[in-house]
Amino acid sequence: MSETVESVSALIIQKLLANPKVPRDIDGNCKIMEDLAFDSLAVMNFVMEVEDSLDVSVPLDKLADIRTINDLAACIVDLKNKG
């Protein structure tokens, strides 16, 4: 497992930028719902894409504590390390 919060965060940002509606100047501290204007459904659908890229399962209850891109990255790294 070589993923770090930085590398996962970079991958998340790369995936987000593939969506033309997402602002170009995002970084790891951006709040996913507030700064990216994602509604709850969009967040869940986006997490599903990240799950497939990194072969990890992120249970929905974990999303409640996630606000920023770095939070999501840290959660994924934690889940991968447990696996």
Added chain:
Amino acid sequence: MTSLFSKFEGLAGALGSVVAAGGRNPFAVVIEKPVSSTVGIIEGRETLLFGTNNYLGLSQSERAIKAAQAAAETCGVGTTGSRIANGTQSLHRHLERKIADFFKRRDAMVFSTGYQANLGMISALAGKDDYLILDADSHASIYDGSRLSAAQVIRFRHNSPDDLYKRLKRLDAPNSAKLIVVEGIYSMTGNVAPMAEFAAVKRETGAYLMVDEAHSFGVLGEHGRGAAEAEGVEADVDFVVGTFSKSLGTVGGYCVSDHPELELVRLNCRPYMFTASLPPEVIAATGAALEDMIAQPELRRQLMDNAAHLHAGFTKLGLNASKRVSPVIAVTLETVEQAIPMWNRLLELGVYVNLSLPPATPDSRPLLRCSVMATHTAAQIDQALAIFGQAAVECGVPLQPEAA
């Protein structure tokens, strides 16, 4: 000091724009009086009802009305208690037996609403060491049930058995029980679950399978037992959940199962234990409506014929209707700016349908959601189609009729 209501500011703005764009609040429509199962008085006008989920028209069943009257006269109008205290009369047990027999299952639990059936079964069954695997487009009651449970919740891509399989395999949790939850017919889009393929995944992975047949009960399958019956995989379904408030025309929810532990679920299921049971007249009307449904299989055939009629009409007009014909037919529009005036114009011209706006729709486009009834006449369907055509033209909704 922070206002308790500041969190609603965004909603207030959104609702204000919807009302400003169309002149009325689509979520506050009042049916002043039902004239029949298919016609109601709205804003003083006779309006064709194409958005009530009353698939077999049984909300107006003579047999059910008489049964409700008789039950109210003999048993009163309420139970004043929960199912596990004073709220179980012999009528309740009798209805549970009838529902279980209809589904050819060992036992049934009757809940006060369909919402509570999902909330109760999912939260009672899935404990903190278990996994719930939900279709991404699941109804709010399924998501809420998963929140009330302590389980780990994973979504899989809508109606995709391959994605379900992949996500189950990805879980490295051999000691956890897994419960898959799918719906027979999806309420917003009318999509039908590929039950045989889901059942195959369930068998291979050793998970449990729950199917919410809310919109498919009385609609799909030779006997109306739903999507699992239609695909011949009822034996693979551990729990069937559903509602009386669509094809049976009353209110209430149920779960049927062959697992004997259902008796213990009754004592571990907060939405069943801590609410009053259904009143006698509703229980009696539901049992009578079920008898109506069993006695009139032709209603189901008429329903599917009517669905095909409406669906073909939408396609001919050039509207973007759901791919598969089912009694829920959603017309997808590209923008909210088209959908709001079109929905308002339909109502003014005499057709009521449901307006569904993102994010309550699966792919961020708005829907004009129609539900068909067995009791719609061919003339009513043609009239609704003519009104859809007129409203689309008046509201500038692009039509793309299929090449002949």
